[in-house]
Amino acid sequence: MITFYFMLAISWGIAAIVTGFVFVPKFREMQFTSAYEGGLKAIIWTDVIQAVVMFIGLFAVIIQGLVTLGGWKRTFARASRGGRIELDSFDPRTRHTIWSLLIGGFFNSFATFAFNQAQIQRYMCIHSTRGAKQALLINAVGSGILILLSVFIGIIVYAYYADCDPYTAKQIQEIDQILPYFVMEVLSDKKGLPGVFLACVFSGSLSTISSGLNSLAAVIIEDFYKGLMGRKLTDQRQVSYIWYSAIAVSTVVLVGIIVSYLTRSLESEEIDPKLIIPISDVCYCLLPKQWRKRRECGIEDEAYRKKQVPLFEYFHS
Structure with a gap:
């Protein structure tokens, strides 16, 4: 069942190809320019560094997991005995099949690649249409590899806990905690590797947040400050104001996180x-x-x- 998720990598690739050859040329023909492109280029470079950290963290978990389990043959043998190795199913009564992961995954990723503000801003930052297409296809390949690595980690975690489920044994409170629990159990004696995995998790989160904050700040300036309030700003002032918007949004999120940790859960x-x-x-x-x-x-x-x-x-x- 775990192996079905590799279909997402295929759906992402199809969506990227359609977007690259149909939508990106149209966006480039509009010749929109923005004062926010410089900030977005900086975000793209930080995303590249964060992607490298993510791959390092995933490979560290995979390599150590295979060493602990005795190799990939034993790992796949355990997963196969548990019914987790299944490559095709067209049963519409099952939640995760080719129908939902390949077809549904295509439309889900297509909405991100073709219509998401943060993605379109990235296409417009690149100097040429050909460069935008290449960047999109590279992104699709990298994302597909990332999904395949995640599927492989899922197989490793299942094979490791095939005879003793930590969730059933009440060793973890939520099923989502099983991967961090696995990492601390397998990598805790390896200095630095748990920290690499933590950096991998934070890189995955921050790569999304950074572009989201930039896009949200641009919307606040263009639609609210200049649109609703009718203010006129030069490009230099816009760039300076966009930092205020990003800082305000980040502050609200940070304060909310701190308060959620300081306060206990209350009864109704x-x-x-x-x-x-x-x-x-x-x-x-x-x-x-x-x-x-x-x-x-x-x-x-x-x-x-x-x-x-x-x-x-x-x-x-």
Whole structure:
């Protein structure tokens, strides 16, 4: 079942080819230029460095995992006995098959390559249409290799824990923790390698955040400050203001992360209803029961019901 995910690499390649030969030339013909291209070029270079770190981290996990398991033959033999090696399935009743991963993956990646603001800004930063096509195809190949390495790591992790599931044994709280748990168990005695994996994780996150912050800052300046507020700025002022927008967004995210770590999780009855309950939720208690059930869409949740309070208590607490 794990091996089905290699279909995503194929779908990414198809989407990149269609985008490169159909959409990129059209974008280049528009000849849009932007004061933000310099900042985006810096982001592209940081993405290259972060991609190198990601590959190093993945290869470190794969190599040490194969050494621990005794080679790739034993690894694949264990995964095959567990029914994890399956290359094709057209069963529409199964969630992950060729239908969802190849066809659905194509449309998912196609939306990113062809219509995502951060991607299009990258195409426009390159000097020629041919260079933009080459960069897109290189990205598709690199992403495909990254997906294949991730699939291989999934096979290694399954083979390692085939006889003892740490999630079932309550050694981890969430199933998503199994890879970090595997890394600390296998690489903990190798100095520096757990840190390399941590750098790999952060590089994967920051490579997305960096371009997203740049795009979000550009939207704030162009659509809100210049569009809604009607302000006029020179290119030099725009570049300076875009840093303010990026810093503001980064600060909000950073403060939210810090607060989430400093505060403990609260029970529903411990939270002040005025902070979490919209006015509509409170006022809906005055409607007939049949109307309220339609609004809930058939979903019943005990914690959600605890959060709802009478209208009088909401305004007088």
